[in-house]
Amino acid sequence: MTVLTVDLDAAEPPYEQLRAQVAGHIATGALRPGDRLPTIRALAGDLGVATGTVARAYRELEATGLVTTRRRTGTVVASGTTAQDDTVRSAARDFAGLARRHGLTEVEAIDLVRAALRGGPGPATGR
Amino acid sequence: MSVLAVVAPLLSLLAVAVPLLLVVGAVGRGLPRDASDEVDRAARRRVRTASRVSVGVAVVATVVVLALGDDLPLAVGPLGIGVLAVVAATLLERSWPRPAGTVRTAAVRPRPAAPRFLQRVWVGSAASLAVLCLGGMLLSAPDGRSLEVHWAGGAAGHSPFPGWRYSLPALVALAVLVLATRWGLRTVEGRPALDPAHEQVDADARVTSTARLLRAAAVSTLVTVAAFAYVAGSALAQMAQTLRMNQAPVALAPPFDWRQDLGFALFGVMTAAVVLALVTLGAGPTRAPAPAAAADPVLR
Numbered sequence: 001m002t003v004l005t006v007d008l009d010a011a012e013p014p015y016e017q018l019r020a021q022v023a024g025h026i027a028t029g030a031l032r033p034g035d036r037l038p039t040i041r042a043l044a045g046d047l048g049v050a051t052g053t054v055a056r057a058y059r060e061l062e063a064t065g066l067v068t069t070r071r072r073t074g075t076v077v078a079s080g081t082t083a084q085d086d087t088v089r090s091a092a093r094d095f096a097g098l099a100r101r102h103g104l105t106e107v108e109a110i111d112l113v114r115a116a117l118r119g120g121p122g123p124a125t126g127r
Numbered sequence: 128m129s130v131l132a133v134v135a136p137l138l139s140l141l142a143v144a145v146p147l148l149l150v151v152g153a154v155g156r157g158l159p160r161d162a163s164d165e166v167d168r169a170a171r172r173r174v175r176t177a178s179r180v181s182v183g184v185a186v187v188a189t190v191v192v193l194a195l196g197d198d199l200p201l202a203v204g205p206l207g208i209g210v211l212a213v214v215a216a217t218l219l220e221r222s223w224p225r226p227a228g229t230v231r232t233a234a235v236r237p238r239p240a241a242p243r244f245l246q247r248v249w250v251g252s253a254a255s256l257a258v259l260c261l262g263g264m265l266l267s268a269p270d271g272r273s274l275e276v277h278w279a280g281g282a283a284g285h286s287p288f289p290g291w292r293y294s295l296p297a298l299v300a301l302a303v304l305v306l307a308t309r310w311g312l313r314t315v316e317g318r319p320a321l322d323p324a325h326e327q328v329d330a331d332a333r334v335t336s337t338a339r340l341l342r343a344a345a346v347s348t349l350v351t352v353a354a355f356a357y358v359a360g361s362a363l364a365q366m367a368q369t370l371r372m373n374q375a376p377v378a379l380a381p382p383f384d385w386r387q388d389l390g391f392a393l394f395g396v397m398t399a400a401v402v403l404a405l406v407t408l409g410a411g412p413t414r415a416p417a418p419a420a421a422a423d424p425v426l427r
Contacts, residue, residue, distance in 0.1 A: 001234050001235075001236070001323050002234065002235040002236075003232050003233065003234050003235065003323070004232070004233050004234075004235055005230060005231065005232045006230070006231050006232075007229060007230045008229040008230070008231070009229045009230075022235075025235065031235065036237045037235060037237070038233070038235065038236065038237050038238065039237070039238065039316060041313060041316050041317040042237070042238050042316055042317060042320075043233055044317065045316070045317035045318055045319050045320075046226070046231075046233035046234070046319050046320045047226060047231045047232075047233045048225055048226030048227075048231055048319065049231075074237070
């Protein structure tokens with residue numbers, strides 16, 4: 001089952017956490033084109049956050065073309081989106097497992113990936 | 128007029144009492160009692176409580192309306208009862224536990240769809256009642272409660288007739304019922320889901336709650352449609368007869384007498400509304416379709 005988690009104590013705002021996770025699920029193929037997302041009210045109710053938080057996450061996803069919102073069908077994964085190549089996906093899964101084994105938090109693991117993508121040596125995790 | 132004055136209130140009483148007694152049985156349905164653990168049991172208990180409380184509220188309100196026995200409370204009574212039942216069910220829906228803690232998780236799955244048949248009946252019955260009320264207001268005499276025809280040297284009148292005196296309060300009550308039902312449906316949609324292990328019971332509870340709201344709203348509206356159609360149809364058919372018997376110049380011969388034709392058509396509407404109300408009481412699933420196979424988690 002595809003799930004979304006929000007940490008209200010995290011430095012990252014809840015809407016960004018949601019946006020990043022939905023984008024990640026689309027990239028990994030856990031959410032496929034045409035899959036319906038919960039309504040704003042439903043997801044906000046399940047997570048106990050304001051509807052504006054979910055609405056902003058959906059708005060940003062829509063702005064990047066990952067989802068589309070229509071009156072009758074609600075918010076669905078856009079048809080143009082495709083999951084990443086199997087090799088990249090597999091590497092991401094391997095990296096996630098490695099990060100977990102080394103006790104990295106999600107934020108630290110993502111910071112490493114971000115730094116690697118920008119060509120730097122990566123942040124010091126202190127571990 | 129004298130026979131109608133006696134029979135109409137009696138029929139109105141029956142029109143209110145019989146369907147609402149049936150509501151007691153139908154709306155009071157909960158989920159089956161085959162609970163697997165405490166979370167499951169608690170969810171089923173909440174559904175049962177909501178059903179029983181909304182039925183209890185409807186029964187008490189029915190007794191009050193019948194005790195008042197006046198024409199206006201009888202005209203808007205069913206809609207008022209519907210509003211109270213919907214509000215009671217909605218308030219109880221808000222008592223489900225809310226997410227706690229700083230780390231919160233939700234499954235990416237849409238809510239189960241609302242029962243389509245009940246949705247259509249609710250929208251259709253509300254539209255029909257609005258049309259009946261507007262038509263009644265257009266045709267009624269200035270007093271808002273009778274049908275009158277005047278011609279040179281004579282006049283004829285029949286009452287009761289759903290003019291503005293009954294239709295205006297009914298339209299206001301219908302608007303309140305629409306708003307209350309919309310609030311109720313939104314509350315059910317936004318109610319926090321149970322944990323993923325109880326996905327099916329969560330979906331069942333949600334579908335049952337949605338069906339309860341739609342059923343209460345639709346049946347109370349259909350009862351009003353039936354009552355208004357009967358009263359208006361009787362007045363129109365009797366007016367047609369009176370005009371012919373008095374050889375009024377405005378009298379028309381069947382089958383081109385629009386008053387008589389409209390009266391019979393309204394009897395048809397009344398019959399259809401009663402049948403649909405009875406069908407609606409028994410309609411609506413209490414179980415959601417089984418959830419689709421869950422996708423594998425990837426990173427979480």
